[in-house]
Amino acid sequence: MGIESPRTLKLTLAYDGSAYAGWQRQTNGVSVQQRLEEALARLEGSPVTAAAAGRTDAGVHATGQVASVRLARDMPLDALARAVNAILPPDIRLLDVAEVPDEFHARFAARAKTYQYRLLDGGVVSPFDRSWVWAVPGPLDLEAMRTAARALEGRHDFASFQAAGSAVRDTVRTVLASSVGDRPGPAEEAGVIPRTPACGWLHASTGRLLVYEITGDGFLRHMVRAIVGTLVEIGSGRRPVGWMAEVLAARDRGQAGPTAPAQGLCLVRVDYDPIVLADRG
Amino acid sequence: MGIESPRTLKLTLAYDGSAYAGWQRQTNGVSVQQRLEEALARLEGSPVTAAAAGRTDAGVHATGQVASVRLARDMPLDALARAVNAILPPDIRLLDVAEVPDEFHARFAARAKTYQYRLLDGGVVSPFDRSWVWAVPGPLDLEAMRTAARALEGRHDFASFQAAGSAVRDTVRTVLASSVGDRPGPAEEAGVIPRTPACGWLHASTGRLLVYEITGDGFLRHMVRAIVGTLVEIGSGRRPVGWMAEVLAARDRGQAGPTAPAQGLCLVRVDYDPIVLADRG
Secondary structure, eight states, X not given: XXXXXXXXXXXXXXXXXXXXXXXXXXXXXXXXXXXXXXXHHHHHXXXXXXXXXXXXXXXXXXXXEEEEEXXXXXXXXXXXXXXXXXXXXXXXXXXXXXXXXXXXXXXXXXXXXXXXXXXXXXXXXXXXXXXXXXXXXXXXXXHHHHHHHHTTOEEEEOGGGXXXXXXXXXXXXXXXXXXXXXXXXXXXXXXXXOOOOTTSSOOOOOSEEEEEEEEESOOOTTHXXXXXXXXXXXXXXXXXXXXXXXXXXXXXXXXXXXOOOGGGEEEEEEEEOOOOOOOOX | OOOOOOEEEEEEEXXXXXXXXXSSOOSSSOOHHHHHHHHHHHHHTSOOOOEESOOOOTTOEEEEEEEEEEEOOOOOHHHXXXXXXXXXOTTEEEEEEEEEOTTOOTTTTOOEEEEEEEEEXXXXXXXXXXXXXXXXXXXXXXXXXXXXXXTTOEEEEOGGGSOTTOOOOOOEEEEEEEEEEEEEOHHHHHOSSOOOOTTSSOOOOOSEEEEEEEEESOOOTTHHHHHHHHXXXXXXXXXXXXXXXXXXXXXXXXXXXXXXXXXXXXXXXXXXXXXXXXXXX
16 A cells, blocks of 8 residues: 555446436435445545536436546555445446546546437337337338438537527537447347347347437537437438438427437447556556 | 137236246235236236246246236237236236137146346446346356256256255256356457447446356246356355266255345246147137
8 A cells, every 4th residue: 555645537437327316416316426426435535526527317327437536545446446336336336447647537538428329119128128228119210310310410509409498508519420220129039939139138128129329529418319309200200301400400499309218318438538547556 | 899708818928026026926025926917907807817837036037937817808919918018017028918729828838948047257247237147256167167057957856956945845857958158248348448239238247247048847946046056156166066966966955055146037938839829810
C-alpha cells in the first residue's frame, strides 16, 4: 500500500435500469448514481461524486456506461472492482476499472455514445427477455425502417426529437451511424419448441428481434426513443418512408412519432480519444 | 363457434421461476400452476386443472414446460393463446397450444425431459443474466466435468442425488444424455467493452458460460442440482474425476456435493411419442 493520494478512475458499468429513476440522483426514487456513489463512499470512507457519460432516463439500461471518479483509496484495481461489486446490488455491476489522467471526465471527454433499442416484431415475448424489449404487434417493414433510419445520419437540428419542455437550446447534434438490424428470434430459428440460442443464454421469445443502433456525438432528452417511435410508425405502414426526413426538417416535437418505452433502450458504448494511462505505480 | 364439448390441449410454457414457489400449487407462496389455472378458469368460466410434465421447484425456470388441460371453451387455438397470455403475468408465457387426443397427459405421456443448468466460471455476472445462472469463482476444469458428467449416462440407482427426506422409494432412472458445453462469455469474445452477443439480446457477463444438459426418463427431487453441485466439486479440483462414479455407487445422499442453487436450472424440453392430433374441426 502506497501513499493515499487521489487518482482518477474510469469505471465501465452495466445495469438493469428497471428498478431505477435513471442514472442521475433524484429527490424521488433511487438512481444508479446514488447506488454507485454509496458503494464507493463506503470504500473511500468519505463522500464520492461520480460523473457519467450518459444520463440515462428511468428504466433505461446500460451495458457500457462510463463514469469517472476520484478516489484516494489505494488498492489494486481488480480488488477495488470486486469490493465495489460486493457492495452494489446485483442489478448494477462494475465491469472494468482503469486509471486515467486527472483531466479525464466521463461526460466532457466522450467523443461518441452508442445506444441500442430492441424491438420484438410480432410473436410472444419470453419471460427472460421481457424487461429489455418493446413488443410491437407488427409485421414491421424492415427495409422502410432502414431507409428512414439512414436519413438521420449527419449533422442536423434534432429539435423534433427532443422531449417536450426540455430547456436545451442548442439542438444540433451529429449522428455518425443510424441503422436497424434483424436477427431471427431463437424460437423462430429452432422451430416451435424453444431451444438454446447461439449465445448459450436463455431466451424463448418468438417473432423477430430488431435492433436499432445509433451512434452520435450527443443526444437530446428522449431523442432515441422519439426516433424509435417514429421508425415504428414507418415500419408499421402508418407513415411513408419519407416521413422521417419531414419530421427532422420540421424542428417541432409535435411532428414526431410517440416516445417508445424506456425498457427497450440500452447505452452500449462510449468512445473516447485514446487515453494515455497514468502510471502511478 | 361450434358445440362446447371439452377438448384436451397440450400447452408449451416458458416461465421465469424467480418469483414462484415452483410449478405445483402450494399453501405458502404463489405457484406457476395456480397462475395458469386462474388464467384458464377465467376463459373457461369454471375451474380448470393443469397437469405438467415436470414439477419444477421454487426458483427453477422453464423454456419448454408442457402442461395438459381439458377445456370446453370453443375458440381458435391462436386466439386462445393470445387470450391466456393477456391474463398471465409477463413472467409466465404460453408459447404454443396444440389439440391432442383425450388420453394425452403431460406427465404420464412424457418419454424424456431435458434440463439445462447454467454456470458462470469466473468473471462478473451481468445484471441481465443474474437471475438464471450460478456464478462459481472458478476456474473450472471443463474436461474433468465432462468426463464426470458422462459417468451418469445409463440406467442407475440415483438415490445419492435425491433430496434428503424424499419419500420416493424407486430411485432407479435412465439418463439418456449428460454433458457439459462451454461457450465464451460475450464480453470475453469481444474484448473489454461489452458488445451485443451473437443472439442479439443483452448480456454483459464476463467469464465463461458453462451449460450442463441432462436428458432422462425421469428425475428425483433436486437430482439435477445435486449432480451440478457434485460436478462443481470436481471441476474446482476439490474432488477427483472418479468421485462422480463413487457417489453414484454409494446410493447415499450424504455422499454427493451440495445442492446447486435453483436459479441456474431450467426445464428446456419434454419429449413425447409422436401424437396424432385429434381433428375436431
